[in-house]
Amino acid sequence: MINVFQPSLGQDEIDAVAEVISSNWIGRGPKTKLFEEKLAQRFEVSIKNITTVSCCTNGLFEILRLLDLSSTDEVVLPSISFVGAANAAKATGAKVVFADVDKVSLNITRETLEKVVSLNTKAVILIHYGGVPAEMDEIAKVCSARGITLIEDNACSPFSQYKETNTGTLADFGVWSFDSMKILCCGDGGLIYAKDSNHIEALRASLYLGINSQSGMAEVEGKTRWWEFDVPTLGDRHIMNDISSAIGLVQLAKIDQFLQKRKKIHDEYTLRLKDLPLGLPPQIEQHSKSSYYLYWIFSDQRDELAAWLKEDGIYTTFRYYPLHDISIYGSHTECPITEKISDTCLCLPLHQSITTEEQEHIVSSIERFYNV
Ligand SMILES: *Cc1c(COP(=O)(O)O)cnc(C)c1O
Numbered sequence: 264m265i266n267v268f269q270p271s272l273g274q275d276e277i278d279a280v281a282e283v284i285s286s287n288w289i290g291r292g293p294k295t296k297l298f299e300e301k302l303a304q305r306f307e308v309s310i311k312n313i314t315t316v317s318c319c320t321n322g323l324f325e326i327l328r329l330l331d332l333s334s335t336d337e338v339v340l341p342s343i344s345f346v347g348a349a350n351a352a353k354a355t356g357a358k359v360v361f362a363d364v365d366k367v368s369l370n371i372t373r374e375t376l377e378k379v380v381s382l383n384t385k386a387v388i389l390i391h392y393g394g395v396p397a398e399m400d401e402i403a404k405v406c407s408a409r410g411i412t413l414i415e416d417n418a419c420s421p422f423s424q425y426k427e428t429n430t431g432t433l434a435d436f437g438v439w440s441f442d443s444m445k446i447l448c449c450g451d452g453g454l455i456y457a458k459d460s461n462h463i464e465a466l467r468a469s470l471y472l473g474i475n476s477q478s479g480m481a482e483v484e485g486k487t488r489w490w491e492f493d494v495p496t497l498g499d500r501h502i503m504n505d506i507s508s509a510i511g512l513v514q515l516a517k518i519d520q521f522l523q524k525r526k527k528i529h530d531e532y533t534l535r536l537k538d539l540p541l542g543l544p545p546q547i548e549q550h551s552k553s554s555y556y557l558y559w560i561f562s563d564q565r566d567e568l569a570a571w572l573k574e575d576g577i578y579t580t581f582r583y584y585p586l587h588d589i590s591i592y593g594s595h596t597e598c599p600i601t602e603k604i605s606d607t608c609l610c611l612p613l614h615q616s617i618t619t620e621e622q623e624h625i626v627s628s629i630e631r632f633y634n635v
């Protein structure tokens with residue numbers, strides 16, 4: 264079966280993990296610190312504005328907790344969004360409101376956002392669907408005019424750019440995922456960006472038990488009892504360790520190669536599928552860059568096509584299953600465009616390990632479905 268997603272891990276990552284194990288320090292330590300430094304460099308931000316986190320979902324939970332929302336407040340998400348983001352919003356006790364999305368990009372727009380924001384809206388958590396940046400200038404205008412905190416769930420756009428700035432660093436907060444299905448994979452892991460470095464300071468404490476010392480090995484200057492600590496505020500425990508960070512460092516060094524390969528597969532799909540009776544993903548704007556996380560098509564015979572491809576050894580899926588109809592979120596927003604998308608959209612296999620032969624097999628199977 265050809266997978267939709269697949270990590271690219273091999274001997275380099277195995278060697279890096281072996282090195283960490285041999286070092287006898289597998290918890291959070293030098294590798295995690297170095298990983299944070301390299302990520303800050305790559306995203307062109309200060310180390311003071313980022314911290315690693317155990318996963319993107321935990322990052323979203325932590326950020327929303329900082330906002331101290333009440334039951335009259337509202338958090339807006341795209342209807343097509345990851346379940347973890349909606350859970351994080353719902354867990355605050357605030358009302359979860361879903362915004363409809365653009366019919367081609369599957370991103371929220373100024374227009375769909377303006378339809379659902381109210382005086383009670385305190386936060387918006389958007390995604391850049393499949394890696395394609397949302398119209399951030401327009402969306403940021405809506406949010407800043409109303410004092411709404413804007414959060415980028417950057418899990419599917421980890422290396423995208425909008426007007427030459429890295430997505431994830433465009434808003435008040437950004438969160439990355441390095442889980443097993445993502446472009447840069449550590450097993451599990453993530454990154455949080457905050458525009459205000461005070462927020463990162465607060466998060467660093469709450470991500471590690473609320474303790475105001477760094478780790479068991481950290482030097483505590485001038486203390487004879489170095490095991491003492493204080494807990495100024497309660498915290499949870501959502502940190503990365505040196506095993507996952509060591510994998511991340513190797514992956515980060517290969518990331519441009521990964522992105523190039525993804526772009527090649529993406530462009531080949533567009534070239535080969537453009538004359539079929541299908542809808543294709545949007546063109547990437549001149550000033551932007553995609554991470555090419557997903558390749559999606561729209562077909563009126565979507566379910567039949569998915570079954571046909573599966574029969575041919577090709578796994579496909581639809582991300583992200585719409586949330587506005589899931590009862591636990593208690594939302595009553597109508598999202599007609601999302602309804603249509605969820606009946607027609609299909610994500611084709613896109614990962615670094617797809618071979619030319621495999622892509623040929625996928626394309627020709629689609630052609631045969633349409634009798635071409
Ligand atoms: C994968 C994903 C997440 C969750 O990431 P984890 O690190 O697994 O918590 C969140 N949002 C989006 C858009 C994702 O694709």
